[in-house]
Amino acid sequence: MGRHIIIWKFSYPVLALIAGGFLLLLPTFWGGIADLTGRWDSQEEYSHGYMIPLVSAYLIWQRKDLLQTLQFRPSWVPIGLVLLGLAVSVLGEISALYILIHFSLILIILAMAWSIMGWNAFKYVLIPLGLLVFAIPLPYFLEASLTADLQLISSKLGVGFIRLFGISVFAEGNVIDLGSYQLQVVEACSGLRYLYPLMGVGFIAAYLYQVEFWKRALVFFSTIPLTILMNSLRIGVIGILVEHWGIGMAEGFLHYFEGWIIFIACLAILVGEMWLLNRFSANRLSFAQSFTMPAGPDISAEEVEPRTRELPRPFIACMALVILSYFVIQSIDTRNEVIPDRDDFVTFPLYFDGWSGQQENLQSIVTDKLKLTDYLMNNYARDEKPPINFYVAYYASQRKGISPHSPRVCVPGGGWSITDIERTIINLNNDGGQVKVNRAIIQNGVNKQLVYYWFKQRGRDIANEYWMKWYLLTDSISLNRTDGSLVRLTTPILPNEKERDAELRLKEFLSTVNPMLEDYVPI
Numbered sequence: 001m002g003r004h005i006i007i008w009k010f011s012y013p014v015l016a017l018i019a020g021g022f023l024l025l026l027p028t029f030w031g032g033i034a035d036l037t038g039r040w041d042s043q044e045e046y047s048h049g050y051m052i053p054l055v056s057a058y059l060i061w062q063r064k065d066l067l068q069t070l071q072f073r074p075s076w077v078p079i080g081l082v083l084l085g086l087a088v089s090v091l092g093e094i095s096a097l098y099i100l101i102h103f104s105l106i107l108i109i110l111a112m113a114w115s116i117m118g119w120n121a122f123k124y125v126l127i128p129l130g131l132l133v134f135a136i137p138l139p140y141f142l143e144a145s146l147t148a149d150l151q152l153i154s155s156k157l158g159v160g161f162i163r164l165f166g167i168s169v170f171a172e173g174n175v176i177d178l179g180s181y182q183l184q185v186v187e188a189c190s191g192l193r194y195l196y197p198l199m200g201v202g203f204i205a206a207y208l209y210q211v212e213f214w215k216r217a218l219v220f221f222s223t224i225p226l227t228i229l230m231n232s233l234r235i236g237v238i239g240i241l242v243e244h245w246g247i248g249m250a251e252g253f254l255h256y257f258e259g260w261i262i263f264i265a266c267l268a269i270l271v272g273e274m275w276l277l278n279r280f281s282a283n284r285l286s287f288a289q290s291f292t293m294p295a296g297p298d299i300s301a302e303e304v305e306p307r308t309r310e311l312p313r314p315f316i317a318c319m320a321l322v323i324l325s326y327f328v329i330q331s332i333d334t335r336n337e338v339i340p341d342r343d344d345f346v347t348f349p350l351y352f353d354g355w356s357g358q359q360e361n362l363q364s365i366v367t368d369k370l371k372l373t374d375y376l377m378n379n380y381a382r383d384e385k386p387p388i389n390f391y392v393a394y395y396a397s398q399r400k401g402i403s404p405h406s407p408r409v410c411v412p413g414g415g416w417s418i419t420d421i422e423r424t425i426i427n428l429n430n431d432g433g434q435v436k437v438n439r440a441i442i443q444n445g446v447n448k449q450l451v452y453y454w455f456k457q458r459g460r461d462i463a464n465e466y467w468m469k470w471y472l473l474t475d476s477i478s479l480n481r482t483d484g485s486l487v488r489l490t491t492p493i494l495p496n497e498k499e500r501d502a503e504l505r506l507k508e509f510l511s512t513v514n515p516m517l518e519d520y521v522p523i
Helices: 012-023 030-042 044-061 064-068 078-095 098-117 126-135 140-163 192-208 213-221 223-245 252-279 313-333 364-370 407-413 465-478 499-519
Strands: 004-010 170-172 175-177 182-184 303-309 355-359 374-381 388-395 417-427 434-444 447-457 460-462 484-492
Touching: 004 012, 004 064, 012 098, 012 313, 030 044, 030 078, 030 098, 044 126, 044 192, 078 098, 078 313, 078 465, 098 126, 098 313, 126 192, 140 175, 140 192, 140 223, 140 407, 140 417, 192 213, 192 223, 192 252, 213 223, 213 252, 223 252, 388 499, 434 460, 434 499, 447 465, 447 499, 460 465, 484 499
Parallel strands: 004 303
Antiparallel strands: 170 175, 175 182, 355 374, 374 388, 388 484, 417 434, 434 447, 447 460, 447 484
């Protein structure tokens, strides 16, 4: 006689209520979900985001036989996590930090699943649900910083690879000079579009790889150096092809085809790494046996007793909290934010203290994308010296993700490469105080420019994007204000002058205009 086994299932009405409870998250987190799918559509490095929930659901489905044999012990402990997640989501709504909304959504999904199942069963779906983290894009300011660092690393390693083949090459920042040709390692070549998807694949592979924990961790974390090295190899190969067959080797279809080859090569190396770890191991299982998910219990020959699960009360409490948070978030959306009075930039003077200006205008397609409230973009010159482009983007409200775009993101999109960047303090003339700025050297071919930029927000001059977001959060709570601006000064570095000459020019201009901005960017 077969062994007696109990199979637990929810009735269809209870399943409908549970599904409805999770569907309540859609209207509550609609703003964050819309931002999420928007970035999946617009940024290639996150386009895999649509697949992540499906893969997560499939991995959980693979455990269904095991889960049916476990008696759920609904827990009240996750209620605290739901409260935490909802509080974080409210902060995200107030401060327009969508990444807070994204992570709070995943935290609440985890907590709601835990409240239904109890820890004894939830632990089997924790990792598949944790995979959802890889569907969340990086914040723009963090993505820009990481992209810039990856560009420099990939450029240096790519140049080293080219030199192995006896080719004379010189690198200045993200520009690789082959003599007859110059290659720019632009934002799209940073390797980020490989790194994030490959980390997701590595996480899935490590989960399925049934070996010691340290080997699984090694498989996952090795995706980071693997991506950087292979992307650098791609840049090196392009440099070699350009040296022998011309600049066409770095453009068009071949460029993108090389990208796909590198990604597939990364996957092959990852599989090879797991094969080697399994080959030189005390584990007697074959590679195919190790790289699989443990099967659930075989109930085909068992004496099966079906039982029905009830709707867990902790889950009902979670549903009530989600509904309550929906109304809280709606009240935030309808709250009248404080919008301070200010002068329009159209009244900003074109002539002052010997400086003569000329007004420029952004194209409507650009202003529509930036969604700014007001802007200033004038070119100023004095004493027949090179001009200074003075750009200020003002936002009356930075809620709902509408905020200044960091030049770290915009500059590479304009064909320029950031060859050097640092944060520094500018001491203004005539005891005008100090301004913390980001100082950058950008280059496009032989043309160089010096750039100062910072965020002027509610009486603060902030260079650090992280601190800017922090003050946006605190001021939105304490002052009910999220207004602020990005200020950028740009001047060319001519072939016959030094960086110091451009530095003095920007400092003189900044000492004059910084006090003038108070009427246009409220403190």
